[in-house]
Amino acid sequence: MKLLNYINGQLQEPVKGQWLDNIEPATGKVYSQIPASTADDLAQAVAAAGAAFPAWAATGAAERSTIMLRIADLIEQHQERLAQAESQDNGKPISLARVMDIPRAAANMRFFATAILHQSTETHYNEGHSLNYTLRQPIGVVGCISPWNLPLYLFTWKIAPALAAGNTVIAKPSEITPLTAFLFSELCIEAGLPAGVLNIVHGRGTEIGQAIIEHPKIKAISFTGGTATGKTIAATAAPMFKKLSLELGGKNPNIIFADCNWEEMLSTTVRSSFSNQGQICLCGSRIIIERSVYERFKTDFVARVKQLRIGDPSTDVNVGAVVSAGHLDKIMGYINSARQQGANILSGGTRVFLDGRCAEGYFIEPTIIDGLSADCNLNQEEIFGPVVTLIPFDTEEEAIAIANGTQYGLAATLWTQDLTRTHRIAEKLESGIVWVNCWLVRDLRTPFGGVKSSGVGREGGWEALKFFTEAKNVCVKL
Numbered sequence: 001m002k003l004l005n006y007i008n009g010q011l012q013e014p015v016k017g018q019w020l021d022n023i024e025p026a027t028g029k030v031y032s033q034i035p036a037s038t039a040d041d042l043a044q045a046v047a048a049a050g051a052a053f054p055a056w057a058a059t060g061a062a063e064r065s066t067i068m069l070r071i072a073d074l075i076e077q078h079q080e081r082l083a084q085a086e087s088q089d090n091g092k093p094i095s096l097a098r099v100m101d102i103p104r105a106a107a108n109m110r111f112f113a114t115a116i117l118h119q120s121t122e123t124h125y126n127e128g129h130s131l132n133y134t135l136r137q138p139i140g141v142v143g144c145i146s147p148w149n150l151p152l153y154l155f156t157w158k159i160a161p162a163l164a165a166g167n168t169v170i171a172k173p174s175e176i177t178p179l180t181a182f183l184f185s186e187l188c189i190e191a192g193l194p195a196g197v198l199n200i201v202h203g204r205g206t207e208i209g210q211a212i213i214e215h216p217k218i219k220a221i222s223f224t225g226g227t228a229t230g231k232t233i234a235a236t237a238a239p240m241f242k243k244l245s246l247e248l249g250g251k252n253p254n255i256i257f258a259d260c261n262w263e264e265m266l267s268t269t270v271r272s273s274f275s276n277q278g279q280i281c282l283c284g285s286r287i288i289i290e291r292s293v294y295e296r297f298k299t300d301f302v303a304r305v306k307q308l309r310i311g312d313p314s315t316d317v318n319v320g321a322v323v324s325a326g327h328l329d330k331i332m333g334y335i336n337s338a339r340q341q342g343a344n345i346l347s348g349g350t351r352v353f354l355d356g357r358c359a360e361g362y363f364i365e366p367t368i369i370d371g372l373s374a375d376c377n378l379n380q381e382e383i384f385g386p387v388v389t390l391i392p393f394d395t396e397e398e399a400i401a402i403a404n405g406t407q408y409g410l411a412a413t414l415w416t417q418d419l420t421r422t423h424r425i426a427e428k429l430e431s432g433i434v435w436v437n438c439w440l441v442r443d444l445r446t447p448f449g450g451v452k453s454s455g456v457g458r459e460g461g462w463e464a465l466k467f468f469t470e471a472k473n474v475c476v477k478l
C-alpha cells in the first residue's frame with residue numbers, strides 16, 4: 001500500500017518519487033510506504049494554501065463550521081476502519097483506538113467547528129475619548145506538526161482550530177504513524193473541503209518537517225512532540241518571528257496520600273501508568289507515595305499490573321506494542337540502566353516475544369521500578385514507555401519538592417480526600433495541568449499545555465483560537 005500526499009485537493013505522489021517504509025509495530029514488518037516529501041512538495045502545498053486562503057478566510061464561520069462538521073460525521077461513519085488503522089500503525093490496543101483516539105478526533109473537529117460560531121471579541125470604551133474594538137483575524141498559511149503517540153487525535157487537535165479560525169494549513173503527521181492522516185485526507189475530499197485549505201505532506205521530520213519550519217510564507221507553527229525537537233524548532237522559527245505553540249515532553253508526578261480513595265486511586269494509576277504502553281505525554285511516570293502506605297501500594301499495584309494482558313493489539317488486550325524498534329531499544333536501555341544502578345524491578349523489565357504473527361513485534365512488559373534516587377536519570381528523563389518508578393515521601397513539602405524536581409512541568413496527579421491540602425498543593429505544583437482524584441478527564445474548553453521544558457503556549461478552547469488569529473485593535477475617536 002502506498003500513502004499519498006494531499007495537496008491542492010488532490011492525492012499525489014512525492015515530486016522526487018522517493019518513499020519511506022512504514023512498519024507495523026506488532027509484527028516488525030513493513031506494510032506500507034509513505035512519501036519522503038521534500039521542499040518541492042512543500043512549495044506546491046504552500047502555493048495551494050496561499051491561493052486558497054483569501055476565499056477560506058472570507059467564507060465565514062458558519063460555512064467553515066458546516067464543512068468541518070461534515071468531516072466529523074465522516075470520521076464517525078468510518079470509525080471502525082480508522083480504529084483498525086490506528087492500532088495497526090501505532091501498536092496500540094484496538095479497544096483504545098475505538099474508545100479514545102478516533103472518537104476524540106471527531107470531537108476535536110466538532111468542538112472547534114462549533115466554538116467558532118460562539119467566538120466574540122473585546123471592546124474597550126475609553127470614556128469621552130475613544131471606542132476600541134479588537135478584530136481577531138486569521139493569520140494566513142500555518143503549519144501543524146504532530147507526533148506518533150496519539151496520531152489522529154493530536155493531528156485533528158491542531159488543524160481543527162486553525163481551519164475554524166479561517167487559516168489554511170500545511171500539516172505533517174509523524175512519519176512513524178502516517179496512516180490515519182492519509183485516510184483523513186480522503187474524508188476531507190469526500191466532505192467537500194475546498195482545494196488547498198488543508199494540505200498534508202508526509203515524510204521525515206528532519207527533512208519536510210524542518211522545511212515547514214523554515215518556509216517564510218508559513219506564519220505560525222503549532223508543534224507537538226519531543227522537547228529536543230521543540231528546541232530545534234524554536235531556534236529556527238523564533239528569529240523569523242513566527243508565532244509558536246510548543247507542546248513538549250513530560251515526566252509527570254502522580255502523588256498519592258494515605259487518605260485517598262484506595263480503589264479508585266489504584267485502578268486509575270494502572271491506567272495512568274500503562275495506557276497506550278505508557279506513551280501518552282500525560283502518563284504519570286513517577287509515582288510518589290506517602291511512606292505509611294508505600295508497602296501496601298507496592299503489593300496492591302504490582303498485583304494489579306500483573307493482571308494486564310499483553311499481546312497482539314488487534315485482539316482483546318490491555319497492552320500492545322511500543323511504536324518502533326528504536327523506541328523499544330531506548331526503553332530497554334533505561335530498564336537496563338536501572339538494573340545497573342541496583343534498582344528493584346518489582347514487575348516486568350523484559351522484552352516479550354510472542355508467537356505467530358507478532359513474533360517480531362516490539363512488546364515490553366509493564367515495568368515497575370523502585371529503589372532509585374529522585375535525581376537519577378530514570379526519574380529525570382522522559383522514557384515515554386511502559387515504565388514507572390516508585391518514590392516514597394514523608395512530608396507534603398518533600399512530595400512537592402520531588403514532584404517539581406525535574407526540568408518538565410506538563411501534568412501532575414494528586415490523590416487525597418483532604419480539600420485544603422488539595423488547593424495548597426495544586427497551587428505549588430509547577431505544572432500546566434493538575435488532576436485531582438482523576439486522570440485524563442478532558443474538557444476541551446480548558447487550557448492545555450506545559451511549563452518549563454514541557455512547552456510554550458496553551459492549546460484548547462479559546463486559547464487555540466487566539467493562537468490561530470492575530471489581534472488587531474481598531475481605535476475610533478468619539
Ligand code: NAD
Binds near residue numbers: 146150172210229
Ligand atoms: P518528535 O519530536 O520526534 O516528532 C514529532 C513530530 O515532529 C513528528 O512529526 C516529526 O516528524 C517532526 N519533526 C522531527 N524533527 C523535526 C524538525 N527538525 N522540524 C520539524 N519537525 C520535526 O516526537 P515523537 O517522538 O513523535 O513524539 C513523542 C514526544 O511527543 C514525547 O516527548 C511526548 O511527550 C511528546 N508529546 C507531547 C504532547 C503534549 O501535548 N505536550 C502530546 C503528545 C506527545
